[in-house]
Amino acid sequence: MTTSTAIFVPFTTEELLVESKESLYYGLNALSNNIILADRKELKNPNGLILGTPGSGKSFMAKREITNIMLSTNDDIIISDPENEFFPLVKAFGGQVINISPTSKDYINIMDINLNYSDDDNPLSLKSDFLLAFFEQIFLTGLNPVEKSIIDRCIKLVYQPYMSNPTDENIPLLSDLYNLIRKQREDEANNLAVALELYTTGNFDYFNNKTNVNLQNRLISFNIKELGTQLKKVGMLVVQDQIWNKVTRNRNLKVATRTYMDEIHLQLKEKQTANYTIENWKRQRKYGGIPTGLTQNVKDFLASPEIESIFENCSLLKIMS
Ligand SMILES: Nc1ncnc2c1ncn2[C@@H]1O[C@H](COP(=O)(O)OP(=O)(O)OP(=O)(O)O)[C@@H](O)[C@H]1O
Ligand SMILES: [Mg+2]
Incomplete structure (x- = not known):
């Protein structure tokens, strides 16, 4: 059995009740009915995956976690939103929605950089x-x-x-x-x-435009719904880069950055973006990033040759059924 399939077999039932002032609610234990509370910052690594068929509640799980983060932590949140479904929640919390599309006037510069972008001397x-x-x-x-x-x-x-x-x-x-x-x-x-x-x-x-949107807001959602299929993958890559920009800036300010990447399988499908995505994923912990990937396309996701690196660097796995 490979590591990636082994992870799906629930051999034991364990209570999960992490006592920390930033513990968030993740549901009820199906066998014991006890509350599940966890603080992802206290896990071996903070990375998370939410997998499940369409309509199984992945986005809902992300929205609930985002709500709890807004209410009980000071962390920043960035969402890559391919369905433009997070905006009511983002607006309700006074967050910022950035529309990424060929006709949008919200611009993001693909060349954006900051001096903290990399750990070594050369960003x-x-x-x-x-x-x-x-x-x-x-x-x-x-x-x-x-x-x-x-x-x-x-x-x-x-x-x-x-x-x-x-x-x-x-x-x-x-x-x-x-x-x-x-x-x-x-x-x-x-x-x-x-x-x-x-x-x-x-x-x-x-x-190819200077960034003209303010990325200082605590809660930011990139709406990439209107990008055509050809630009969507590039758009998701650019959002990943903006996320990295924010994570590295926040690291200096000692602020954690929680990110939600929906349809993550699109970035894992091709070798080129898969390598970048996985390297990015592995780097997050050191920089105070807390990434969550969501996908309904488990087949494509598991077909990616680099998938083990994602699973091995992931302490929160939620499978919706
Ligand atoms: N605003 C809403 N009002 C009523 N029902 C909703 C609402 N949003 C979602 N639902 C329902 O809740 C369930 C879970 O929806 P959710 O969007 O979390 O699914 P999902 O796993 O993200 O699906 P997808 O793969 O299509 O993104 C679905 O049955 C959906 O129809
Ligand atoms: Mg969804």
Whole structure:
């Protein structure tokens, strides 16, 4: 039996009543009827998964947890909402809904960065991983080593003004990266630039704008419902990056960041985004992030070769039936 299937077999019944001032309610024990209280911060790691068929109550479970977090902790919350179903709750708590769509005027810059973005001296290394995952999402056939080197070289160049003077004005745009790539002398650079055009001057130029929304709110929901199928995966990747930005900023402020990623199987389906998602998932604990993945597509989810890393880094698993 593999680790991922073993986890589904309930060999024992255990009472779960973690006494902590931030313990939240998770339901009743089906056998003993005792209340289930847990504080995810006290678990071996705080990561969680909510799995179940459509209509089984996954979103409801997330909404209940979010409500309890708002009422009994000071943690920040970010939701990636593919159905635009969280907005009544977010609005009720005075939170902010950010509409991500090609026609929206709420802008998120794919190039956003902050100095705490990475643990080592160079925040660019993690940003570079993210941008490579973005490029690989565009080039589904994969990038060759020459293309990767060109991208890496241009990323270092494009962030130079920000690295020497880290102000918001110095955060570049994707079109700055595009212009640099176009100037490189290798033939591959031209191919990269042409492919990138769609995202800088073409139909998908939405992410080529300075961020104009305030991300300071305690409760933020990214509504990605109106992104078409082609942009949805890129959109989810960009939301993951914004989440990382917030988690790293909050770490410095000693604030925990709880995140909810619905339809997480979409990010695990392809190798490129799967690697980024899993690395991101594993990093969260150290940075005070508390991520929760939700999916109704358990088949796709389990088919992902990297799935064991997700299960092994996950202490809260809720299977709705
Ligand atoms: N506002 C509401 N009023 C009444 N019933 C609701 C409401 N929201 C959800 N439900 C019902 O509660 C149950 C659980 O819904 P929920 O949205 O949590 O399911 P889900 O597991 O997230 O489904 P999906 O996979 O489609 O996202 C469903 O039967 C749904 O029809
Ligand atoms: Mg749902």
